Amino acid sequence: MNLTRRDFLIGSAGLAAGTCVSAPFLLPKYHVDRRSKRSRVAVLHAEQYSQKLDQILAAGLRLFPIDVRGKRVVLKPNLVDYAPGDAINTHPLLVLAAAESFRRMGAKSVVVAEGPGNQRDTQLVLSQSGYRQSLREEKTRFVDLNRDQLIRTRLRASYTGMTHLWLPRTVLEADFLVSMPKIKTHHWSGATLSMKNMFGVVPGARYGWPKNILHWKGIQESILDICATVPVHFVIADGIVAMEGNGPLNGTPRHLGKVVLADDPVAADATCARLMGFEPDRIAHLQEGSRFLGNAAASEIDQLGASPDAPSRVFDLVPEFRGIVGM
Amino acid sequence: MNTDLFLLSDLLAELALRQLPCGGWAALALSSQPALEATCFSTLAVGLAAPPSYVAQAQEFLLRTQNPNGSWPAFQGDEQDGAWVTSLAVTALRDVVPAIPARLKAFHWLLECAGRESSWFWKWKFRTADRHVRLDPDKFGWPWIPGTLSWIVPTAFSILALNQLPCTCGGFEKMPFRVERGIEMLLDRACPGGGWNAGNGVVYGVAVPPHPDDTAIALLALTGRKQEPLVQSGLQYLVKTAPTLTAPWSLAWAILALAAYGQGIDSLYKSLVALPDLTKTDDTGTIALACLALDYQRTLSALGVTA
Numbered sequence: 001m002n003l004t005r006r007d008f009l010i011g012s013a014g015l016a017a018g019t020c021v022s023a024p025f026l027l028p029k030y031h032v033d034r035r036s037k038r039s040r041v042a043v044l045h046a047e048q049y050s051q052k053l054d055q056i057l058a059a060g061l062r063l064f065p066i067d068v069r070g071k072r073v074v075l076k077p078n079l080v081d082y083a084p085g086d087a088i089n090t091h092p093l094l095v096l097a098a099a100e101s102f103r104r105m106g107a108k109s110v111v112v113a114e115g116p117g118n119q120r121d122t123q124l125v126l127s128q129s130g131y132r133q134s135l136r137e138e139k140t141r142f143v144d145l146n147r148d149q150l151i152r153t154r155l156r157a158s159y160t161g162m163t164h165l166w167l168p169r170t171v172l173e174a175d176f177l178v179s180m181p182k183i184k185t186h187h188w189s190g191a192t193l194s195m196k197n198m199f200g201v202v203p204g205a206r207y208g209w210p211k212n213i214l215h216w217k218g219i220q221e222s223i224l225d226i227c228a229t230v231p232v233h234f235v236i237a238d239g240i241v242a243m244e245g246n247g248p249l250n251g252t253p254r255h256l257g258k259v260v261l262a263d264d265p266v267a268a269d270a271t272c273a274r275l276m277g278f279e280p281d282r283i284a285h286l287q288e289g290s291r292f293l294g295n296a297a298a299s300e301i302d303q304l305g306a307s308p309d310a311p312s313r314v315f316d317l318v319p320e321f322r323g324i325v326g327m
Numbered sequence: 328m329n330t331d332l333f334l335l336s337d338l339l340a341e342l343a344l345r346q347l348p349c350g351g352w353a354a355l356a357l358s359s360q361p362a363l364e365a366t367c368f369s370t371l372a373v374g375l376a377a378p379p380s381y382v383a384q385a386q387e388f389l390l391r392t393q394n395p396n397g398s399w400p401a402f403q404g405d406e407q408d409g410a411w412v413t414s415l416a417v418t419a420l421r422d423v424v425p426a427i428p429a430r431l432k433a434f435h436w437l438l439e440c441a442g443r444e445s446s447w448f449w450k451w452k453f454r455t456a457d458r459h460v461r462l463d464p465d466k467f468g469w470p471w472i473p474g475t476l477s478w479i480v481p482t483a484f485s486i487l488a489l490n491q492l493p494c495t496c497g498g499f500e501k502m503p504f505r506v507e508r509g510i511e512m513l514l515d516r517a518c519p520g521g522g523w524n525a526g527n528g529v530v531y532g533v534a535v536p537p538h539p540d541d542t543a544i545a546l547l548a549l550t551g552r553k554q555e556p557l558v559q560s561g562l563q564y565l566v567k568t569a570p571t572l573t574a575p576w577s578l579a580w581a582i583l584a585l586a587a588y589g590q591g592i593d594s595l596y597k598s599l600v601a602l603p604d605l606t607k608t609d610d611t612g613t614i615a616l617a618c619l620a621l622d623y624q625r626t627l628s629a630l631g632v633t634a
Contacts, residue, residue, distance in 0.1 A: 083536060118524065118525055118538075119525075119538060120480065120525075120538070120540055120541070120576075121538070121539075121540050121574050121576045121577045122610075123574040123575065123576060123608075123610070123613070124539075124540075124572070124574035124576065124577050127573055127574050143355070144355065144609070144610065147354035147355055147358075147362065147365075147610060147612075148354075148355060148358065149353070149355070149358040149359070149360040150360065150402060150405075152404075166405070169358075187459070187530070187531055205354060205362060205364060205401055205402070206401045206402070206405065206410070206472075207471065207472060208411065208470070208471025208472060208475065208478060208481070209471070209478070209480070209525050210525055212470070212471065212475040212476055212478070213472065213474070213475055216443070216474065216475055246530075246531050246533055249530075249535065250530065250531070250533045250535065318531060
């Protein structure tokens with residue numbers, strides 16, 4: 001084939017134009033790859049919320065090579081709103097057990113921090129959900145992330161199209177950030193676990209109650225951008241009493257009897273999803289997150305505790321998400 | 328009822344200690360970043376009793392932080408698109424003569440700012456494809472930040488602010504329309520059992536419970552509609568819920584709203600006064616709000632609400 005100079009130039013120009021058009025779709029939308037070769041997850045049995053959680057959690061944490069000595073530990077529970085008898089929030093006994101464990105492990109400080117998504121009166125949620133009294137008794141500091149000092153932070157992924165968010169100083173300056181979700185179904189994202197729990201770091205005083213901008217930019221996309229930007233170092237998920245159905249606020253409590261620990265939020269959430277009877281690859285942010293935030297495949301996860309068996313009955317979901325069921 | 332002057336004095340002293348050198352207040356005790364919500368409530372609170380120079384410093388801070396487009400940012404250093412606190416800043420500068428041009432500019436911004444469901448495309452989407460949250464998109468109010476939906480609190484504060492406009496001339500002809508739409512939006516988003524939350528009364532066919540502070544703020548904006556059944560059911564919810572409250576923020580809002588509707592507030596007032604360690608509350612806005620509730624008559628007057 002004879003290739004003239006003219007053909008070559010036309011071909012080169014076409015290739016360049018094609019690259020310009022398709023590059024945004026081909027280039028990865030994340031700027032960091034946080035995956036480790038293998039992730040560790042421990043599924044612990046805990047039948048109820050009791051003082052025994054201290055021992056259960058301490059034993060579980062010993063399975064991981066964690067060193068928090070001299071570090072500022074921030075515990076981020078899921079504290080959204082309060083309704084009597086509902087399983088909306090991470091139970092305070094689990095949060096206090098975690099605080100005590102990390103203090104014993106030599107943490108410089110342990111702070112509980114959250115920015116409730118629905119309720120502007122954070123003190124009211126703390127009070128009604130049993131946190132206020134417990135935190136006071138244990139002399140544990142709480143920071144309202146909805147009103148914390150803010151730092152303009154460049155996002156480390158571009159799924160939403162936003163370039164930056166204003167994020168709370170307490171979270172950005174944490175040496176060891178622990179996401180402590182409640183294991184729940186979610187009517188707009190399928191499941192809300194350790195990654196979705198990070199919505200709580202987005203400040204209400206800047207973005208509103210609820211953090212509506214994240215809904216407009218896409219919930220799955222926002223989860224990815226936030227988790228790429230604010231690294232979660234550890235996960236302690238409350239699945240003792242979980243929630244199914246129309247979560248995250250109006251679902252039904254579901255006894256699961258599990259606490260899930262992990263050194264990788266994607267691995268934690270994939271394991272929690274399996275415990276709920278869901279296929280992690282069918283949850284959009286988990287599937288995409290497994291490309292750069294952590295490991296979702298069972299073959300890449302070392303199970304340190306009990307095996308994450310599927311439940312006898314799959315967690316109930318709103319109709320739009322029944323496709324994520326894995327059995 | 329007489330104002331509890333001892334507690335009010337302690338709380339105002341605490342606010343004085345927390346005022347930043349720039350004249351504003353941070354949202355939390357350990358923060359040094361001036362936040363507009365805390366500053367607006369604190370400015371109103373110190374205006375109840377503090378010497379003029381002290382108040383003037385706060386007012387000057389507010390005037391300095393106004394965005395070129397007439398809005399106010401959520402905190403000093405924020406982007407200049409504007410935020411929901413604009414309506415609070417307008418109210419905090421209510422009686423300040425040098426602030427008149429700034430307030431007029433802010434009123435214009437408020438009239439232009441609307442929830443995203445006000446556009447034809449999103450109206451269509453909420454009517455056809457996205458019907459999980461019960462709302463009538465024809466009834467819109469104000470968002471927390473531009474580009475998002477209308478929500479209860481920013482809408483209620485914007486109604487209170489716009490009601491301060493002395494006339495609808497000079498470019499403010501849209502004011503009655505926007506206030507009326509805002510009121511309709513508040514009524515549309517009420518919780519089925521009475522009261523308001525952030526703005527989702529029914530989601531996936533399930534009634535979502537109300538919040539006391541959101542209900543109180545909505546009621547303050549609806550004092551002109553006292554006879555509306557939805558207003559009455561919201562009021563009944565608040566009357567029933569307020570005595571159970573132990574959090575100062577919600578309790579203070581409940582006192583203000585119930586006082587505006589002529590309800591008995593003696594026991595609530597005593598509950599607020601009896602709360603332990605109120606001056607040590609981390610949240611500065613809560614301290615300011617407690618001051619405003621303790622002097623509720625003057626506060627209602629500052630909000631333009633007639634009891």
